[in-house]
Amino acid sequence: MNIPNDLNGKRVVVTGACGVVGSWIAAAFAEAGASLCLTDTSEADLDRLAMNLTGDRFCYAADLRDEAAIDGLAAEIAVRWGTADILVNNAGVYPSGFLLDIGVEEWDRIFDVNVRAPFLLTRVLAKQMIAAKVPGSVINISSGASRKMRKTVVPYCVSKTALDRLTKGFALELAEFGIRVNAIEPGFIAGSRVSLLTEEHVAATTGSIPLGRPSSAADVGNAVLFLASEAAAYMTGSTLTVDGGNSIGSSAVYQAKKTPL
Template sequence: MNFEGEFRGKSVVVTGAAGLYGRRFAEAFAAEGAKVCLTDRDQGELEGLLGEMELPEGSFAHAADLTDDASMKALIDAVGERFGAADVVVNNAGIYPSGFLLDIDVADWDRIFDVNLRAPFVLSVGFAKQMIAKGVKGSIVNISSGASRKMRRTVVPYCTSKTALDRLTKGLAIELAEFGIRVNALEPGFGAGSTVSQLAEEHVKRVTAAVPLGRESKASDLGPAVLYLASSAAEYVTGATLTVDGGNSIGSLEVYQDKKHPL
């Protein structure tokens, strides 16, 4: 898809920028000429990213703790000072700890919801107010997951937080529509480097083999998807979820991997 330079000079915020998906989203917008605010927990890691990535002039890094209100306010203020208002916000940061519900600590449950749900709410509202004040008809993209519709053992809090994020996406969409601000969700596919914890090679092979289209998610899958949702090509799209996961959320081949069509 050709976006014909429509993001050139625009301002984009990407949370969780140090992660696999966050970096892919940031690189996609930067390649189209957008200034990017990279935000994650560790400033040193973000500075390293600034040195590695080819970002347009005006891009910057700002560390933020998405479980801390003061830290999120500082991020919103920094974006206001640098950009006036963001044109696009990608709420990508998320955590994926595992454990059975019988064993999980309430504090861990709260931390998952703080990062995966509360932070997108706080940041979306804060950035939306800046957009409204500056007359920016912006776009917010929340990074969801097929887990929002497909419950999984040992990661129930994560699945539940993503289900709630989908509802928040629709709620923000309907309330921000009068200001011309669109809010949508994107569901990426499986990527072995997208989780903080290391995944065993055998596990990665097994999960990938179960994806109907038979492979992991690539940067070339996600870049065009997030750009589309933020672009004028999607100017009549809000409150929607775009799933780019190779069919993984509609069904798994895991049980039937040894069964092939005779053709």
């Protein structure tokens, strides 16, 4: 992994830290020497994650659908650090179901986690950064689904489109304070604790990716560390796609059936 030399000692908040992508991001920042605030819904899962990481870190279990829980997290950060330098809005849900079958409560849950929580957390931590005159960085974990609809996960696609627009909106309004806001679209990941995929689906999807493999911890970690570092100091409102070329098209060869003349 390419470790920038300017992230040592930076104070980093990672939401959804216990998921596959979240744990990759947390490990990358730990290796870079950053201080970590790890948050997820399960205290036990957070403790297990923290045991596998080095350096300064603390855990805060919170349901980010609850505004009071977000305020509590922000208050804990203020007590321990004064302010964070970097926020990674990684927490997200990816339920499946046809639009005709999705209930209002499930729709609201998807948007509460994928859009409302990043809005609330960015807002409250950006205010801390501004008060402390810290030129911070916010990184939202988006998806190629923000630009291309996928059958049975339309609410997720719509929520990620909204997150992309929120990224640009915050980037526009926080630029005057020196706070950069960007997003990353990781590539295909072969399943997670909340999104179990069949071997057939994994093989078919991987086979269609131009670079021929799913995302790895290094792919995601390098992208996040880059956007958080001074190497990306002139980037804000951008979305960095790190998907092996999956978003540009499929590498599967189209074979038409020949018919006799």
